[in-house]
Amino acid sequence: MTHSVTDQLLHANKRYAAGFSDPGMDARPVRKVAVVACMDARIDLHDALGLALGDCHTIRNAGGVVTDDVIRSLTISQRLLGTEAVVLIHHTGCGLLGLSEDFRHDLELEVGQRPSWAVESFADLDQDVRQSMARVRTSPFLPHTDDVRGFVFDVTTGLLREVDPAGTSSR
Numbered sequence: 001m002t003h004s005v006t007d008q009l010l011h012a013n014k015r016y017a018a019g020f021s022d023p024g025m026d027a028r029p030v031r032k033v034a035v036v037a038c039m040d041a042r043i044d045l046h047d048a049l050g051l052a053l054g055d056c057h058t059i060r061n062a063g064g065v066v067t068d069d070v071i072r073s074l075t076i077s078q079r080l081l082g083t084e085a086v087v088l089i090h091h092t093g094c095g096l097l098g099l100s101e102d103f104r105h106d107l108e109l110e111v112g113q114r115p116s117w118a119v120e121s122f123a124d125l126d127q128d129v130r131q132s133m134a135r136v137r138t139s140p141f142l143p144h145t146d147d148v149r150g151f152v153f154d155v156t157t158g159l160l161r162e163v164d165p166a167g168t169s170s171r
């Protein structure tokens with residue numbers, strides 16, 4: 001009998017639910033923070049940041065870039081669910097490093113349709129973190145833009161390095 005990965009997940013969920021009791025939590029994140037991070041499988045945000053269930057919103061996508069849809073989520077997070085701080089996390093060894101917008105062009109050639117989204121690839125991690133911070137800080141939809149900080153997570157050491165929003169150097 002073969003089980004797909006989804007079947008395996010469902011099996012794990014049965015065990016999870018068997019030991020689960022309703023924590024009676026409010027949907028509003030206890031620590032009033034939203035974390036925007038890359039979807040990279042090597043980053044365990046809760047462990048890496050000492051976060052517990054109910055503490056934060058986590059918004060993840062390829063690269064952890066601040067797209068319109070991330071702004072959508074942050075807007076709901078802040079205006080409806082009370083978060084005030086934003087933490088942005090990119091990381092070493094990201095799949096988007098070295099990709100280019102040619103990826104879209106190649107896709108178009110292959111499938112005959114140009115994607116409506118930008119690839120949001122980047123060559124400089126720090127610069128992209130700064131760009132993401134700027135997109136959050138300048139969004140007219142977000143009431144809380146004072147506490148916005150950006151970091152690069154090193155997947156080999158587990159350490160976060162803060163990116164200076166005013167910096168220009170790259171690593």
Ligand SMILES: [Zn+2]
Nearest residue numbers: 038040094095
């Ligand atoms: Zn990544």
